[in-house]
Amino acid sequence: MASASTHGSTSSVDALDSRIPGAFPASSVSSHQSLYQAVFARRSEYTRLRRIRVKVGSWNVAALKGTEKDVAGWFVEGKGVEEAMAGLDIQGQQAAGADQRESVGDQEARSTHKATTIPENDAGSLPGGEEVGIYALGLQEVVDVGSATEAFKPYTDPAVAQKFKSAMLDALPPGYQLVAEQQLIGLLLLIFVSPSITPEVKFVSTTSVGTGLMGYMGNKGAVTTRLVVGETTRLVFINSHLAAGADKAALERRNWDVSQIISRTKFEPIVDHMGLTQSNGDGVGDEDFAFWFGDLNYRLEGIPGDDVRRLLTVHTQHLDAVKSEPLQTSATEQMDEEVPANLPAHMDPASLHTTISSLLPHDELHQQQRLRKAFEDGWREGPIEFLPTYKYDVGRVGLFDSSEKNRCPSWCDRILYRSRTARLAYEMKVQEEEVARKKDEEMKARGLEEAGADEDLLFDYDPATDGDDYDEFADSEPEVVVTKESFEDDITLEYYTAHQRVLSSDHKPLSAVFALKYDAVVPELRARVHQEVVRDLDRAENEGRPTVMVVVDQHSGYETTEPSDTDSLDHEGIYFGDVRYATSKRRSITIANTGRVPAVVSFVDRPAEPGRPTGPMPPWLLVRFDRDPDKNPTAPSEHDQYTIEPAEVCNVELKLKVELIELVRELNEGVATLDDVLVLRVENGRDHFLPVRGRWLSSSFGRSIDKLIRIPEGGIRKLQRQKPSATDQAVKWSAPRELFRLTESIEDLVERTLAEWDMTSSEGDKPPWQNNAGWPFAEESWGATTSASRVSLRANVYEALDCDQPFDTAFTADVLPMERLEVLAQTLLVFLWGLQDGIITEELWVQLESSIAAREKAKQQLALDDERMWCLEILSSAPTHNVSFVLLTSMLSRVASEIVNSTSSSARPMSAPRSSVELPASPRVTVRRKTLSQIPEVARRQLINRNYAVIFSGVMIRAPQFGKGKEKEKRTREERMTNFIEMFLRESEEGR
Known part of the structure; x- marks a missing residue:
């Protein structure tokens, strides 16, 4: 279970979608980083040096009553220290009140859980009160963790913690606040801060890790708090109670507890002053300074408990008699009289210092650190110069466990600390050792002879012993630490001792006082620096950003059909004026680099809108730069990029052309418009938005027969921007006027072309209708006129159709009848292909095909005239479609007759003309030679009919679509469609 309380902002910045075109699409993360x-870089202007004391206390209260009455005295006021056993130079501090302090005997005699057990008239030996900025108190066994009732309670009784909190608040000076509190069954962590630094404490996060029963219960484990002071320094406080026991299994379990606490501890994320989340959640190891304290339960290994008790009792048995003198002097007097008096403690064989030094090599915690099994990665401890803190008889100052268990005295209670610098140094050391080990193995693998040449480099490596000459856990001078926020702090351990004169538990409390120096951020000063930096960065960024100027060349005037069209003159952006079907319109823009750095430009995807195709350009617009795209762009994109150097210009041509028949239909119906916005992206610069628009001129192409027969004389363009009245919706024609005009002109031009050929051709010239039986409707049968010329002529014909003007206006005088015929023939095919419902609708063809399939199955054959009559009866249900069908097939039949009966065809018999035509709408259909008549004229007519049927069946008939895997059925249908058209092209006598 984890809880968190946070001081300061913890909101996260919403992510921006960089794909949406904006003013400056550069990465927000990089800009935040540079800011x-x-x-x-100007941190010295908004930080101020702060010095505070951090006091850490640990005490196993053994679930005993009255311990809360002692906690304030020893922890806040620094009392209960026995100077002779404290290992601190505090005798000067105690000298003034030493005579008034209560004796050990009197103290033990009045010991009771109803009042404090701390000696009366104790002036205090350690810094306390207002001298300390942060108090971190860790208690263990505030409840009986051995009780199943307590261990499995579904709730935590707040009254237990409340009595310790109240005792602390009563003792602390006014203004101190509790900023963190966390309890896990018997573990309790309380952190108080002084009023001077309370505003600087932010991002407080507390959590718990249980490692007891089944590896997760809270009878053992840790409670942990992370806080940030001054917005620069991360502190972590870990209060833990590890597995008990003196055997090897218990030792291994303690090490396991430590690893679990480290791996499972996670804090809430930290959000910096710019609103950016610094991490997904810190753990142990991400802090700048960490303090690990509690009942770690490490024992003395390899030495009998009675021997330890005997050694230590020498220093405690006359404690009351020597309370005002150094203990080692009294003990020395009991030794051989030849030992000189007043020896330094570390040289006196009978001193407490020497006794402790002889016992510490057996300390399991130090052993596990050296073996790198626990607390090896930078954790250290102040010098231990005090008696073991465990285990004493309750109510006694120096009497070790006198119960039947006679537990061995041990330093179970410890306070460790670690800096970021120490952790990183350890990790570097491990890496160096790994490199050395691999190098040693490589050199040994080369063999002794070869290794002999490098004897000075070859060495043995033993991680268990190498580096023993360096004590990484020893105390040191003030340590400079580079924090995670890259500030320089330092920390010094000032005091580390036990409070021997506290009698209410079988453990002695432990205190450590640290002097911490850190740079604290002053928010007001930082805000001012932030504003100045933003202003400077904006100025520098604007000067270094690529900038371009876009100039639109609208040409001289707009090609509008209505001179009064003021909308075109007021349009901002790229205006194409009037747009006709299949007619190209061009505009150009000039992009000039007006900045000091190269500009990389590209057209990117337009803002997404419902129903609009994605991509940088609408389907009716093409763009062409006057240069090749960059081959190796610095920032690859899915669109072509072009680099423009400073003071250079780039010309871009935009071509608008509407050819897709689906788009023509939508434009005619007003569903779509020629109106869009192009996005010209300048990499690391500002996007430019270019509106593009044109005015669509209605066309007769892409409409249905039902609508075409209602267009009055004068053409569809006559209705431009008009709302037809009810009378205008009446049927005007039996078939579309456009079909009448096209078929009539094609018949006339076929006759003129054949006659002109007979009069002007030279002997040996071969007419196109002899080279290809699909002429003039097969594109491959046309003359050598350039495609560009035909496109222009065809666009003129389209305009003549839409405006109901004579076709002669579409051609200049030098265009020959044959070329005119071929352009009109292609126009007819395009017109038929674009009809919305076709000449024969899908519904009509379903009826026709059903009857054809039934007769095929019954193998029933009808006379040609009867078969035609049967088909026309079905088509008669749609009179306008029927008239249009008869009009087209009659025209094709007459054209075929004209070609077959022409003088050039008779004089020069067709020599194996092509018998098939391939169009996008039709597959290749071949006429077999054996099916052709032996009569040349009849064979020629059969070839022409077949080719015409192939060409026109695909543009006249609308048939249902087949899915994938239906190729056989598809071929069968196409053959039926071709035969159906061909039936109406045959002469009546062919059926006889």
Whole structure:
């Protein structure tokens, strides 16, 4: 279970979608980083040096009554220290009140859980009160963790913690606040801070890790708090109670507890002043300074408990008699009289210092650190110069466990600390050792002879013993630490001792006082620096950003059909004026680099809108730059990029052309418009939005027969921007006027072309209708006129159709009848292909095909005239479609007759003309030679009919679509469609 309380902002910045075109699409993360770096470079302007004391206390209260009455005295006021056994130079501090302090005997005699057990008239030996900025108190066994009732309670009784909190608050000076509290069954962590630094404490996060029963219960484990002071320094406090026991299994379990606490501890994320989340959640190891304290339960290994008790009792048995003198002097007097008096403690064989030094090599915690099994990665401890803190008889100052268990005295209670610098140094050391080990193995693998040449480099490596000459856990001078926020702090351990004169538990409390120096951020000063940096960065960024100027060349005037069209003159952006079907319109823009750095430009995807195709360009617009795209762009994109150097210009041509028949239909119906916005992206610069628009001129292409027969004389363009009245919706024609005009002109031009050929061709010239039986409707049968010329002529014909103007206006005088015929023939095919419902609708063809399939199955054959009559009866249900069908097939039949009966065809018999035509709408259909008549004229007519049927069946008939895997059925249908058209092209006598 984890809880968190946070001081300060913890909101996260919503992510921006960089794909949406904006003013400056550069990465927000990089800009935040550069801003942070610039602000950080001026940190001396907004930080002020702060010095505080951090006091850490640990005490196993053994679930005994009255311990809360002692906690304030020893922890806040620094009392209960026995100077002779404290290992501190505090005798000067105690000298003034030493005579008034209560004796050990009197103290033990009045010991009771109803009042404090701390000696009366104790002036205090350690810094306390207002001298300390942060108090971190860790208690263990505030409840009986051995009780199943307590261990499995579904709730935590707040009254237990409340009595310790109240005792602390009563003793602390006014203004101190509790900023963190966490309890896990018997573990309790309380952190108080002084009023001077309370505003600087933020991002407080507390959590718990249980490692007891089944590896997760809370009878053992840790409670942990992370806080940040001054917005620069992360502190972590870990109060833990590890597995008990003196055997090897218990030792291994303690090490396991430590690893679990480290791996499972996670804190809430930290959000910096710019609103950016610094991490997904810190753990142990991400802090700048960590303090690990509690009943770690490490024992003395390899030495009998009676021997330890005997050694230590020498220093405690006359404690009351020597309370005002150094203990080692009294003990020395009991030794051989030849030992000189007043020896330094570390040289006196009978001193407490020497006794402790002889016992510490047996300390399991130090052993596990050296073996790198626990607390090896930078954790250290102040010098131990005090008696073991465990285990004493309750109510006694120096009497070790006198119960039947006679537990061996041990330093179970410890306070460790670690800095970021120490942790990183350990990790570097491990890496160096790994490199050395691999190098040693490589050299040994080369063999002794070869290794002999490098004897000075070859060495033995033993991680268990190497580096023993360096004590990484020893105390040191003030340590400079580079924090995670890259500030320089330092920490010094000032005091580390036990409170021997506290009698209410079988453990002695432990205190450590640290002097911490850190740079604290002053928010007001930082805000001012931040504003200045933002202003400077904006100025520098604008000067270094690529900038371009876009100039639109609208040409001279707009091609509008209505001179009064003021909308075109007021349009901002790229205006194409009037747009006709299949007619190209061009505009150009000039992009000039007006900045100091190269500009990389590209057209990117337009803002997404419902129903609009994605991509940088609408389907009716093409763009062409006057240069090749960059081959190796610095920032690869899915769109072509072009680099423009400073003071250079780039010309871009935009071509608008509407050819897709689906788009023509939508434009005619007003569903779609020629109106869009192009996005010209300048990498690391500002996007430019270019509106593009054109005015669509209605076309007769892409409409249905039912609508075409209602267009009055004058053409569809006559209705431009008009709302037809009810009378205008009446049927005007039996078939579309456009079909009448096209078929009539094609018949006339076929006759003129054949006659002109007979009069002007030279002997040996071969007419196109002899080279291809599909002429003039097969594109491959046309003359050598350039495609560009035909496109222009065809666009003119389209305009003549839409405006109901004579076709002669679409051609210049030098265009020959044959070329005119071929352009009109292609126009007819395009017109038929674009009809919305076709000449024969899908519904009509379903009826026709059903009857054809039934007769095929019954193998029933009808006379040609009867078969035609049967088909026309079905088509008669749609009179306008029927008239249009008869009009087209009659025209094709007459054209075929004209070609077959022409003088050029008779004089020069067709020599194996092509018998098939391939169009996008039709597959290749071949006429077999054996099916052709032996009569040349009849064979020629059969070839022409077949080719015409192939060409026109695909543009006249709308048939249902087949899915994948239906190729056989598809071929069968196409053959039926071709035969159906061909039936109406045959002459009546062919059926006889």
